[in-house]
Amino acid sequence: MSDDQLPEALSIQTLLSELRGLDKAKTYESTSLSIRIVITAGNEIVGSSELGEVVKRSVQKGDASLILDSATEWATKLMQPIEGILEARPFLYRTAKMRKSEDPMMYKEVIELLIRESVPTLREESVLLPQAAAVRDLIEARPIGYEVVRKALLELLRAVDKLLPEAAKFYHELATMSVEANRWYLGLSFFEKSLGIRRQLDDLDARANSIYQIARTHHLMSNFDKARTHYRDALRLYEHTGNQAGIAACKSGLGHLMTQIGFADKAIDELKTARRIYRKQKNKQQLAIVDEVLQIAQRARQRQLA
Amino acid sequence: MSETDRIFDEIKNVLARWGLTEIPFSESASSLSLTQLREVFTGRTEELREVLTLFQGRERKRLMVYGWIGIGKTAFILEVLGVLQRRAKNTLTAYISLPAQTDLAIAALVALAREMEDDEWAQHQLNQMGLRPKKRAVKKKTVAKAGLSGTGVETEEETTPVNAPKFPALAFEDLLKRALEKHDRVVVAIDDLDKQDPARVREMLRDAQGMLKSGAWFILPGHPSGLTRDLLTRELGLFDLAVELKPLDLDTTYQMLVNYLNSARPKNTRLPVDDPRAVHPFTPKTARQLCKRSEGVPRWLNRLASYVLLKAAELQADVITPKVLQKGLEYAEQQLRGQRGLTSQDYYVLDLVLEKGTLSDETITLEDLERVRVKEFSEILPILEKLIQLDLVHRLPSEGALEYQATPMITKK
Numbered sequence: 001m002s003d004d005q006l007p008e009a010l011s012i013q014t015l016l017s018e019l020r021g022l023d024k025a026k027t028y029e030s031t032s033l034s035i036r037i038v039i040t041a042g043n044e045i046v047g048s049s050e051l052g053e054v055v056k057r058s059v060q061k062g063d064a065s066l067i068l069d070s071a072t073e074w075a076t077k078l079m080q081p082i083e084g085i086l087e088a089r090p091f092l093y094r095t096a097k098m099r100k101s102e103d104p105m106m107y108k109e110v111i112e113l114l115i116r117e118s119v120p121t122l123r124e125e126s127v128l129l130p131q132a133a134a135v136r137d138l139i140e141a142r143p144i145g146y147e148v149v150r151k152a153l154l155e156l157l158r159a160v161d162k163l164l165p166e167a168a169k170f171y172h173e174l175a176t177m178s179v180e181a182n183r184w185y186l187g188l189s190f191f192e193k194s195l196g197i198r199r200q201l202d203d204l205d206a207r208a209n210s211i212y213q214i215a216r217t218h219h220l221m222s223n224f225d226k227a228r229t230h231y232r233d234a235l236r237l238y239e240h241t242g243n244q245a246g247i248a249a250c251k252s253g254l255g256h257l258m259t260q261i262g263f264a265d266k267a268i269d270e271l272k273t274a275r276r277i278y279r280k281q282k283n284k285q286q287l288a289i290v291d292e293v294l295q296i297a298q299r300a301r302q303r304q305l306a
Numbered sequence: 307m308s309e310t311d312r313i314f315d316e317i318k319n320v321l322a323r324w325g326l327t328e329i330p331f332s333e334s335a336s337s338l339s340l341t342q343l344r345e346v347f348t349g350r351t352e353e354l355r356e357v358l359t360l361f362q363g364r365e366r367k368r369l370m371v372y373g374w375i376g377i378g379k380t381a382f383i384l385e386v387l388g389v390l391q392r393r394a395k396n397t398l399t400a401y402i403s404l405p406a407q408t409d410l411a412i413a414a415l416v417a418l419a420r421e422m423e424d425d426e427w428a429q430h431q432l433n434q435m436g437l438r439p440k441k442r443a444v445k446k447k448t449v450a451k452a453g454l455s456g457t458g459v460e461t462e463e464e465t466t467p468v469n470a471p472k473f474p475a476l477a478f479e480d481l482l483k484r485a486l487e488k489h490d491r492v493v494v495a496i497d498d499l500d501k502q503d504p505a506r507v508r509e510m511l512r513d514a515q516g517m518l519k520s521g522a523w524f525i526l527p528g529h530p531s532g533l534t535r536d537l538l539t540r541e542l543g544l545f546d547l548a549v550e551l552k553p554l555d556l557d558t559t560y561q562m563l564v565n566y567l568n569s570a571r572p573k574n575t576r577l578p579v580d581d582p583r584a585v586h587p588f589t590p591k592t593a594r595q596l597c598k599r600s601e602g603v604p605r606w607l608n609r610l611a612s613y614v615l616l617k618a619a620e621l622q623a624d625v626i627t628p629k630v631l632q633k634g635l636e637y638a639e640q641q642l643r644g645q646r647g648l649t650s651q652d653y654y655v656l657d658l659v660l661e662k663g664t665l666s667d668e669t670i671t672l673e674d675l676e677r678v679r680v681k682e683f684s685e686i687l688p689i690l691e692k693l694i695q696l697d698l699v700h701r702l703p704s705e706g707a708l709e710y711q712a713t714p715m716i717t718k719k
Contacts, residue, residue, distance in 0.1 A: 185509075204681075211682060223505040229667045229708055233682040236672050263706045 041081050042163040045170050068181055075174055079193075082167055085160050086197065092157055165206070168197040172210065179217055188217050208237035208246055215253060224261055228254065248277035252286065256293050264301035271297060320619045324587040329619075330570035331612035333605055335381035336403060336497070340388050345569040347385045348562035350378070353549050357386055360547060361394065361523075366491070368518055368544060372500070372528030373551035374701065375694055376605025379527040382551060383495045386525065390493060398422075398489040403498045410514035414494050414522075415478040418485060428481060478517050486521060495525040501695075511544060518544055553602030560597050562607060563588070587618060592631045599635065601714050609697060610715055613638035639716045645696050654678040655689045659699055660712050665690075668707040683708070 085092070175190030195210040215230030231254045238246030255271035258264075271294040278287040321328065330346070332338055338346070360367050371379050387399040402417035404410070416437060422428035485492045499507055511518070518524055528548060554562065564584045568576040577584035585593035596614065600607035614626060614634030623630045643656075655678050659665045662674070667683040675681055690710055693699035698716055702709040711717075 199681075207681070211684075218505070221505070223508070225708065226505055229684055229687070232667050233684055236675075237681065240672050258706070261705060266706060 041078060042159065042166070044078050045082075045163060045166045068178060068183060068186070071174060071177070072186065075170070075190075079167065079170075082160070082163060085156075086164075086200070089157065089160065089200070092153055164197050164201055165203070168194045168201070168206065168210070171197070172213070175213065175217075179213075179220070184217055184221050188214065191217060204237045204241050205243050205246065208234045208241070208243070211237070212246065212250060212253070215250075219253060219257055224257060228257055231257065244277050244281065245283075248274045248281070248283075248286065251277075252290050252293070255290070255297065259293060259297040259300055262300070262304075264297050264304055267297040268294065268301065316622070317619050320622055323624060325572075325575055326567065326570040327572070328570050329612055329615050330566045331608040331615070333608055333612075335378070335384055338381075338384075340384070340391075342569060343381060343384055343388065346562065346565045347381055348565050349554050349558040350382055350385075350551065353382065353551060354386070356547065356549060358389065361390065366521060366523045367546040368524045368526070370526055370528040370545045370548040371551060372548060374603070374703070375500075376603050376697065376700075377551045377553065378604040379500070379551060380497055381604065382549075383497060383525050383527065387493065387495055394491070396490040397493060398485055398491070399493045399495070401495045401497065404496050404502070410496060410499075410510050411478050411517045413496050414514075414517060414524075415481055417494055417496065418478065418481050418492065418522075422481070422485060425484060427484065431481070479520050482520055482522050491523065492521070493523040493525065497527055500527045515544065554604065555602060556594070556597055559600060559602050559607060560585075560593060562604060563593055563597060563611060566608070566611065587615075587624065588626045588631075592626045592628055595628070595631060599714055606697065606713060606715055609642075610635065610638050613641055635715075642696070642698055642716055645698075647692075648696070651678065652689055652692060655686050656693055656698055656712070659690075659693070659710055660717065664702065664709050664711050666704075666707045666709045668709075 171190045171194035175187045175194060178184075178187035178190055191210055191214045195207065195214065198207040198210050201207070211230050212234035215227045215234060218224075218227035218230060231250050235247060235250035235254070238250060251270045251274035255267045255269075255274060258267035258270060271290055275287060275290045275294065278290060332342075335343060357369060360369070371382055373379055384401065387401055390397050390399050398418075398421055400414075400417035400421045402413050402420075404413050412435075416432065416435065419425075419428040419432045482492060499510075502510070526545075528545075561579050564577075564579045567585060582590045588596065596610055597607065600610055614631060614637075617634040617637040618626050618630050621630060621633065626634070658674060658678055662670075670683055672681065675683065675686070678686060680686055687708075690699060690701075694701060694710075697713055699710050700713050702711060
């Protein structure tokens with residue numbers, strides 16, 4: 001477990017003790033199990049930052065496809081509980097905000113949902129569902145149950161929210177590796193997953209980055225319509241946050257694309273803006289690329305005029 | 307006579323006064339019989355000439371028919387197949403609307419198998435795929451043990467195989483070979499391909515390259531975006547001819563209106579297009595106004611004409627005057643906006659389109675997007691697609707940007 005997760009984990013430990021201290025502590029196992037699943041998956045994800053390097057080295061050795069397949073399989077298993085809870089997140093938040101007077105049955109639904117979404121095997125589900133029923137009974141019998149379950153939910157949500165950026169980064173890494181290994185469709189699906197998570201977060205630059213990568217992948221695949229729309233989506237977000245490097249990257253991509261589909265004038269406008277930014281940033285490598293595309297666009301315009 | 311009977315008779319009487327047996331307009335050509343289609347199909351002379359000339363050749367070809375939604379691609383394809391059925395010698399034609407989640411090879415196989423009614427293999431194949439063959443499935447004799455186990459008594463009974471959907475054991479190429487043993491030419495049309503995501507279509511076409519280059523003729527509708535179309539024809543070299551269907555001109559649209567109305571009149575009362583009574587209950591003036599409003603898009607003409615007639619029937623109008631037409635157009639707008647399945651977010655997006663006039667992925671702002679509760683244009687694309695299917699919005703033929711406008715049916719002009 002990484003250091004920055006420690007306070008969160010301690011708080012969850014406290015909560016678990018509190019749960020255990022209640023009259024029928026065992027009946028709260030379902031909630032605590034859900035929390036533990038999230039924490040475990042989170043630890044795996046945090047630890048997975050090494051994965052990128054391992055796979056990249058394997059790619060260099062020419063063993064890309066095999067490694068990518070196993071990484072994909074592993075990622076699918078690893079992310080299952082997180083994705084399940086992500087789906088249920090709006091519902092969980094709504095329930096966690098409820099006051100005890102509103103609807104005790106909601107808590108039963110929440111617990112069942114957590115188990116359904118976060119426990120992948122039927123065996124475990126069959127063990128836990130009766131416990132969920134017991135939670136409901138206890139809640140109905142003892143008003144104190146509301147508050148404890150509500151707190152448990154909030155802790156669970158905090159734990160999930162903390163994992164989200166890591167989970168998105170994890171998918172992003174897998175996507176990049178897939179695209180590098182020419183597994184474009186696989187890469188796109190991972191970028192989409194990463195974007196799906198980032199849409200729930202406030203970091204607009206990270207979100208724009210996912211969109212930009214989707215645009216690039218579509219561009220590689222000659223899906224020009226989709227690439228163009230995604231470049232523009234990313235550009236709007238980068239312009240909003242004032243991220244100059246992001247703006248330049250999108251303008252450069254759009255310029256290249258517009259040249260390819262025969263809009264030389266528009267392409268030149270985009271490329272000139274990208275060049276201005278790269279010059280300011282003294283990014284010689286990108287500047288050289290933009291200059292080359294700009295020359296192609298200018299030649300295309302001359303041909304059109306002729 | 308009940309009140310319901312009275313209303314029914316009242317409406318029938320209005321139609322009778324108009325000289326019509328029914329309201330003939332139809333949103334989709336696929337819902338028309340071949341005879342009805344022959345009666346109402348209008349124009350496209352040049353395009354038909356281009357396509358039918360190819361069919362005089364021996365070498366098989368792959369054709370793409372492209373144009374915006376509602377422009378009449380299905381009608382065109384069905385008309386071509388119809389004429390081949392009637393006039394071409396020993397030609398087998400097959401048509402299918404591409405089912406969701408189905409690849410082209412399976413769609414082509416199903417289409418062809420359905421037309422090979424006398425081929426036991428083909429019919430068995432359909433049965434195996436869980437699809438109802440046109441003919442009763444071939445019964446298969448199997449030997450089963452009856453009674454208690456261990457008695458050793460065997461009886462024969464006839465069973466029809468269980469219809470569980472599964473991948474076909476017979477490939478399209480195998481079935482085609484069987485079809486070509488009996489026919490000189492096989493033409494397969496796979497419709498509604500353009501309703502899929504263009505990126506997915508490219509993937510499907512790439513996967514189906516082998517099949518498309520087999521011994522059959524293929525007719526496919528193309529996505530209206532020139533970008534995708536160019537890629538398919540140039541990059542993959544898949545199509546020998548791409549035929550573009552454009553909106554009809556005003557005179558042809560008027561002719562189409564006459565053809566539709568005539569199709570609902572007794573044969574001896576049908577009138578030529580230059581007779582002003584041919585458009586009754588419309589007047590030539592309101593008929594032209596209607597045609598102009600539909601902008602030469604057959605599906606819009608059908609929708610509008612249908613709603614206007616319904617409203618006129620409700621008003622018991624003998625003639626569709628400009629005032630009645632106006633009420634009919636308002637009714638059409640009401641009906642289109644009130645279609646089932648529209649969510650509040652769909653309405654937000656529609657309102658944004660109406661407010662902007664043209665909604666473009668190039669010029670839309672983040673503030674505009676936030677008003678419809680998203681931050682990316684890509685997030686509203688599924689909604690825009692839905693609005694297109696419901697004829698509320700249409701995509702403009704621009705290739706530098708994704709641009710959308712409300713259809714003329716819901717914009718007051």
